[in-house]
Amino acid sequence: MAKSRSVFSCSECGASSPKWQGQCPGCGAWNTLLETVAREKGTGRFQSLAADGAIRQLADVDAAELPRTPTGLAELDRVLGGGLVPGGVVLIGGDPGIGKSTLLLQALTRLADACRVLYVSGEESAQQIALRAKRLDLTAARVALFAEIGLEAILQALEREKPQVAVIDSIQTLYTDTLGSAPGSVAQVRECAAQLTRFAKRTGTTILLVGHVTKEGALAGPRVLEHIVDAVLYFEGDTHSSFRLIRAIKNRFGAVNELGVFAMTDKGLREVSNPSALFLSQHREPVPGSCVLVTQEGSRPLLVEIQALVDDAHGVQPKRLAVGVEQNRLGLLLAVLHRHAGIAAFDQDVFINAVGGVRISEPAADLAMLLAIVSSLRNRPLPEKLVVFGEVGLAGEVRPVQRGQERLREAAKLGFTHAIIPKANRPRQAIEGMEVLAVERLGDAVGHII
Numbered sequence: 001m002a003k004s005r006s007v008f009s010c011s012e013c014g015a016s017s018p019k020w021q022g023q024c025p026g027c028g029a030w031n032t033l034l035e036t037v038a039r040e041k042g043t044g045r046f047q048s049l050a051a052d053g054a055i056r057q058l059a060d061v062d063a064a065e066l067p068r069t070p071t072g073l074a075e076l077d078r079v080l081g082g083g084l085v086p087g088g089v090v091l092i093g094g095d096p097g098i099g100k101s102t103l104l105l106q107a108l109t110r111l112a113d114a115c116r117v118l119y120v121s122g123e124e125s126a127q128q129i130a131l132r133a134k135r136l137d138l139t140a141a142r143v144a145l146f147a148e149i150g151l152e153a154i155l156q157a158l159e160r161e162k163p164q165v166a167v168i169d170s171i172q173t174l175y176t177d178t179l180g181s182a183p184g185s186v187a188q189v190r191e192c193a194a195q196l197t198r199f200a201k202r203t204g205t206t207i208l209l210v211g212h213v214t215k216e217g218a219l220a221g222p223r224v225l226e227h228i229v230d231a232v233l234y235f236e237g238d239t240h241s242s243f244r245l246i247r248a249i250k251n252r253f254g255a256v257n258e259l260g261v262f263a264m265t266d267k268g269l270r271e272v273s274n275p276s277a278l279f280l281s282q283h284r285e286p287v288p289g290s291c292v293l294v295t296q297e298g299s300r301p302l303l304v305e306i307q308a309l310v311d312d313a314h315g316v317q318p319k320r321l322a323v324g325v326e327q328n329r330l331g332l333l334l335a336v337l338h339r340h341a342g343i344a345a346f347d348q349d350v351f352i353n354a355v356g357g358v359r360i361s362e363p364a365a366d367l368a369m370l371l372a373i374v375s376s377l378r379n380r381p382l383p384e385k386l387v388v389f390g391e392v393g394l395a396g397e398v399r400p401v402q403r404g405q406e407r408l409r410e411a412a413k414l415g416f417t418h419a420i421i422p423k424a425n426r427p428r429q430a431i432e433g434m435e436v437l438a439v440e441r442l443g444d445a446v447g448h449i450i
Contacts, residue, residue, distance in 0.1 A: 072110025081254015094235030122173030289376030324354025340396030
């Protein structure tokens with residue numbers, strides 16, 4: 001028998017090398033090359049995405065909007081950009097037990113009323129999935145189920161059943177006979193995902209892939225997996241909390257950074273129509289160190305409470321801890337606060353927390369973080385029903401942020417009456433019930449509250 005030839009593939013970018021190296025020649029990452037079996041030449045499995053293979057002018061291509069199929073879950077549709085697109089491939093990743101399979105099973109049972117669906121399970125038996133559907137009180141009479149991990153058998157089932165929507169749970173469990181490596185390896189994940197994507201584009205079937213994540217929270221397998229698919233969704237949440245967040249980080253058919261909010265109940269995932277209520281603590285009276293921020297997640301404004309605790313440092317090195325916001329940003333803002341507002345915290349422990357487990361990545365949280373720190377340091381509560389947003393520069397200026405009008409309207413709708421915002425975001429027309437203070441410098445905002 002001919003000896004199989006091995007190659008070493010990078011788990012980050014998918015690049016291959018004939019021998020092992022400490023550093024990937026493609027992306028430069030260290031210790032990411034894994035041994036796999038090389039694919040034989042001339043297998044002829046690849047098919048063109050173009051029907052006739054002809055070259056056409058871009059102006060001659062029909063650019064009509066593709067019809068979308070609602071999943072029946074409004075929060076999931078929001079993240080997808082309005083629903084599922086024919087021929088689209090969506091990858092959903094998340095921690096074990098976070099609710100990925102539950103979410104997709106709920107979506108399939110609702111989609112089954114309007115189209116043909118197929119659930120392919122590579123991790124659970126048919127009995128386990130039936131028990132889950134029964135526990136969740138789902139009407140699964142029209143949901144076709146196929147427990148299989150062989151890619152060739154799955155493709156034959158897809159050709160035979162011709163579903164409009166198919167779920168593959170999960171991509172790391174599949175394997176193809178054309179490769180000798182084990183399921184979940186770099187080559188298997190890449191090849192299975194590529195063949196399923198080609199099938200989806202050729203037939204117009206929408207395919208939802210479930211993906212495992214590493215202990216760092218990134219999707220397991222080669223990074224090329226995220227490049228192949230049309231949309232990448234992350235399912236987030238604390239296992240000790242009932243709330244779940246689903247976020248789009250890539251979407252070829254809609255906006256990215258959209259956020260969907262669900263609550264895990266004994267009957268499955270329930271949509272949360274007013275997510276701002278999750279991220280606001282209920283205080284009987286104003287407390288020091290609490291400031292309400294209006295952040296923007298995609299097209300949705302969210303009100304999040306930023307809490308700060310400033311205390312005397314009891315060690316040689318003061319502590320700086322940020323939960324839900326960028327850690328390095330905290331040190332930078334403390335330096336700006338000292339230089340341009342005259343408030344020093346170099347001998348204080350400073351802790352920042354975003355309530356509800358939400359992660360805030362936009363710089364619009366700068367001003368809210370600083371005012372919460374000043375409030376805690378001076379032990380003086382901020383005014384009641386106050387919202388804040390604005391980016392703070394190194395020169396002490398308060399810079400504008402995007403969609404300031406929408407943020408203010410959302411705050412006014414929830415009963416907030418005062419706002420401190422950048423001067424460039426001042427609304428042209430007064431918002432009913434909202435008193436707005438527009439500031440240019442950090443010192444102006446700090447001086448107003450103290």
